[in-house]
Amino acid sequence: MTSPDPAIGTDLPELQYGPVSRATLALYAGASGDHNPIHIDLDFAKKSGLPDVFAQGMLSFGVLSRVVTQWAGGAQLREFGARFVSITQVHDLLTCTGKVIERFDQDGERRARIELIATAQDGRQTLLGQAVVALP
Amino acid sequence: MTEGTAAANPKGLFRRDTKGESIAPITVRVERGRIQFFSQVLGEGDPLFTDVAAARAAGHPDLAAPPSFYMVLEALADDERRRRGEPVAAALIGCDFRYLLHGDEQYSYDGLIYAGDEVALSTRVVDFFDKKGGAMEFVVLESLVTHVDRGVLLRSKRTLLHRLG
Numbered sequence: 001m002t003s004p005d006p007a008i009g010t011d012l013p014e015l016q017y018g019p020v021s022r023a024t025l026a027l028y029a030g031a032s033g034d035h036n037p038i039h040i041d042l043d044f045a046k047k048s049g050l051p052d053v054f055a056q057g058m059l060s061f062g063v064l065s066r067v068v069t070q071w072a073g074g075a076q077l078r079e080f081g082a083r084f085v086s087i088t089q090v091h092d093l094l095t096c097t098g099k100v101i102e103r104f105d106q107d108g109e110r111r112a113r114i115e116l117i118a119t120a121q122d123g124r125q126t127l128l129g130q131a132v133v134a135l136p
Numbered sequence: 137m138t139e140g141t142a143a144a145n146p147k148g149l150f151r152r153d154t155k156g157e158s159i160a161p162i163t164v165r166v167e168r169g170r171i172q173f174f175s176q177v178l179g180e181g182d183p184l185f186t187d188v189a190a191a192r193a194a195g196h197p198d199l200a201a202p203p204s205f206y207m208v209l210e211a212l213a214d215d216e217r218r219r220r221g222e223p224v225a226a227a228l229i230g231c232d233f234r235y236l237l238h239g240d241e242q243y244s245y246d247g248l249i250y251a252g253d254e255v256a257l258s259t260r261v262v263d264f265f266d267k268k269g270g271a272m273e274f275v276v277l278e279s280l281v282t283h284v285d286r287g288v289l290l291r292s293k294r295t296l297l298h299r300l301g
Contacts, residue, residue: 024177027177030173031170031173031174031177032208032211033207033208033211033212033215036233036236044233047234048235057241058241059177061241062178062202062204066178066179069184069185069202069203070181074182074185074200074248075196075200078244079243079245080204081240081241081243083239083240084237084238084239084240084241087237
C-alpha cells in the first residue's frame with residue numbers, strides 16, 4: 001500500500017518479468033488482439049529484413065504499469081505512459097523500477113509523479129515511463 | 137531534410153494527406169474473460185483486475201480494465217470496423233508492418249473501465265513528422281474512450297514510426 005506521504009526519491013518495489021518467450025508473444029497477441037505478424041511470425045520477420053521476431057512494446061508497457069498499480073492500487077492511477085527506447089528481444093528478462101519524482105495537488109487530490117524504467121538483463125533500457133497517482 | 141519538418145518525405149510510407157482526419161466512434165463491449173486473460177499474460181497482481189469478488193468488496197461493480205487494456209478495446213473496435221467495411225486507423229494512415237515501430241504511448245484516466253461496460257472509441261490523426269534526415273517518419277494519433285453515462289474514461293496519445301533507413 002502507498003504511504004499517504006511518500007518522499008521524493010522513494011523507490012517503488014521493483015518487479016521482474018520473463019524471460020520473454022515466443023509463447024509469451026503469442027499469448028500477448030491473442031490477449032491484446034494486436035496480431036501484427038512481426039511479433040509472432042518468424043517468416044514475416046525475416047522477409048522484413050529482421051533476424052527474428054521481437055516483443056510487442058505494449059507487452060513491456062503493460063508490465064511496467066504494474067510497478068505503479070501494485071504500489072498505489074489500480075484505482076489510483078491518473079496518467080501512465082512510456083517511450084519505447086529500444087526493442088525488447090525474445091529471451092529478455094525485464095526489470096521494472098519506479099521512483100517518486102514529484103508531489104503536487106490537482107483536481108482536489110494529492111498526487112505523486114513516478115518515473116519508471118524497464119531494463120533488460122544486459123543493462124539495455126527498453127522503456128522510459130511516467131505515471132501520476134492519486135495519494136490516499 | 138531538417139528535423140521535425142512537416143514537408144513530405146520522399147521515402148515516406150504514411151499517407152500524410154490524412155492529417156486532421158477522424159475515425160468515427162464505434163462501440164465495443166468490455167468482456168470480463170478478456171480482462172482476465174489479458175491480466176494473466178501481464179502477470180497482474182492487483183485484485184481489481186483479477187478477482188471479481190475482491191473488486192466488488194472494494195466497491196467496484198466488476199473487474200476493472202488494467203491500464204493498457206486500451207489495446208484490446210482498439211483491436212475490438214478495429215475488428216468491428218473491418219466487419220462493417222469501414223477503415224481502421226492503421227490502414228487509413230498507411231502503416232507498413234514490415235517497418236513499423238511504436239515510439240510512444242500516453243494515457244490519461246478520467247475513470248475506470250469495467251467489465252460489462254459498452255464504450256465508444258474514436259481516433260484522430262494529429263500530425264506527421266520526420267527525424268534523422270527522413271530515415272524515420274512519425275505519426276501521432278489521439279483517441280478517446282467514452283461511456284454514455286460516465287463520459288470520457290480514457291484519452292490516449294500514440295506515436296508510431298516507420299524505419300526507412
